[in-house]
Amino acid sequence: MQQSRQDIRSHVRTLRQKLTPQFQQSAAEQLVKQCVTSQAFIDSQHIALYLSNDGELDTAPLIQALWLQGKSLYLPVLHPFAKGQLLFLHYTPQSTMVDNCFGIAEPKLDQRAIIPAQQLDLICTPLVAFDSQCQRLGMGGGYYDRTLSRWFATGVGAKPLGLAHDCQRVDNIPIEPWDIPLPQIITPTHIWQR
Structure with a gap:
């Protein structure tokens, strides 16, 4: 029987929150190695990331590495x-x-610092769970699905890419009509392609 979206969210968030600080640090360092050598990051100058929360894979080391690359x-x-x-x-x-x-x-909101999403090269999205087909399950607010809908409809604009711990992969994500699949998801040990 297929798990509900909320059951998957609850289960994977619990797994993620149980990761030790040492594991989190090691995973974040491995993520940097995966990302800085991936073509998606090499080809991108304007990159949207996010600050980690709720046991998400720590993006701080990746942010530092990308700043060092200019x-x-x-x-x-x-x-x-x-x-x-x-x-x-x-x-x-x-x-x-x-x-x-x-x-x-x-x-802090400052109009001078805003960039239109379509002018970004890459949008790295958080996610709660994903499957091998690069279907993404977020927290349920739909923020990234709405943000990526134009790209999904036209193929134009910032390319989306998911970042996650390996333990966030599940067998199957129940899909809803508004869900936007990702072309690629990067974990500390694997790059998943759609």
């Missing part, structure tokens, strides 16, 4: 007026950070 990085910010939408703001070591309504740090 890449321009951006973080998602909850749109203050368009409910369920994301903005992407330029992110530097000097960025002023604030916590959003979910308690996740994001750059």
